[in-house]
Amino acid sequence: MYKLIAIDMDGTLLSDEKKISPANYEAIQQARENGVKVVIASGRPLVGFKKYLEQLNLVSEDDYAVAFNGALVQSSQGGEIISKTTLTLQDYKDLYKLSKELNVNIHALTETSVISPKDTIYTRGEAEMNGISNEIIAVEDVAVDTTIVKVMFVDKPEIIEEIMQKIPEEVSSKYTVVRSAPFYLEFLDKSVNKGAGVAALAKKLNIKQEEVICIGDAGNDIHMIKYAGLGVAMGNAFPEVKKIANFITKTNEEDGVAYIINKFILNGEEAFAV
Incomplete structure (x- = not known):
């Protein structure tokens, strides 16, 4: 059973108009109701996607976010820092x-x-x-x-x-x-990437690697897709991302995130390799 799902934002969760679709919103809420930890993993700073966390109700004391491609992993409220690695x-x-x-x-x-x-x-x-x-x-x-x-x-x-x-x-x-x-x-x-960020959070939450789903579309998502028990590439993903994924979902314009949540979390299907 999957216990954590890490979702990229741009090109993945968000539509081309930078919006969260009703289908993606509903699927995420249902996943949370089923006890699954939902985490946004973005290249943006936390302040750059805080409004989306609020829209998704991911701003409680036990919600977390992976920002700056994994350079900063912290609570969604901005307080507790799980890991922070910067340049000089x-x-x-x-x-x-x-x-x-x-x-x-x-x-x-x-x-x-x-x-x-x-x-x-x-x-x-x-x-x-x-x-x-x-x-x-x-x-x-x-x-x-x-x-x-x-x-x-x-x-x-x-x-x-x-x-x-x-x-x-x-x-x-x-x-x-x-x-x-x-x-x-x-x-x-060198130590920073989304995969390392998600791994640090999973360790804190005592969640095993095989219990993690990661979804993304671009080069900065490759590390976390490789790390995940189920690594998912969007239908609109870069070719090199699709190549290393376990599963390819629909595009960001076709509610690809909701498709994965419904298939592997809510319906409990077993993952299979592409």
């Missing part, structure tokens, strides 16, 4: 130097803001989507005590595709590097 300012400076060499836009996220050496549509979009401030500041002027959670190369999909092949081995081996969206390439501490 030097990491940001080193990656900024690389971004200049590759001619790609860059920004970094703190727990409460997005900081960037120049204003771009990607930086503005990141700030607006997450409801955080957009601070344009030269890299050398960033305060020494600034907590850098993750650094992102942000640009047109074809540019991101091209530079992915040019990331030096010493960089890709030093960080967790994930493509969370066609126009995002993210750099996190």
Whole structure:
């Protein structure tokens, strides 16, 4: 029996219009009523998806969230921290130097803001989507005590595709590097990923790996899909995500999350490999 389900947001739980469908909402509520722990696992900061947690009634003292692709695992109310792993300012400076060499836009996220050496549509979009401030500041002027959670190369999909092949081995081996969206390439501490975040939470809750379902669509979901007892790729997932999943559900426009909850939690079917 599955006891925990970790669900990605963008491209998974949310529709293309960034909304939670009635079917997904109802399935999640029924899963909770059946004693299943429902956790949102997102690349966003907690503040960037708090409104969705509220819509889903996932804001009690014993509800948790995986934010920043696993860099921060905490209670949905923002109090108790299960795990927190960040980068250093030097990491940001080193990656900024690389971004200049590759001619790609860059920004970094703190727990409460997005900081960037120049204003771009990607930086503005990141700030607006997450409801955080957009601070344009030269890299050398960033305060020494600034907590850098993750650094992102942000640009047109074809540019991101091209530079992915040019990331030096010493960089890709030093960080967790994930493509969370066609126009995002993210750099996190080497120990950080959604799988590690979900695993840390499952350990705290005394839930076994085989009792976990993880659902996602993008490169930053691969670790948790591999970790899960049942790893699920959305019908709209990147090809590399579908390749490693145990099961492929419907798309985010077809209530793919509800389909999985109904099939494997509410109806109790056994999982099978694709």
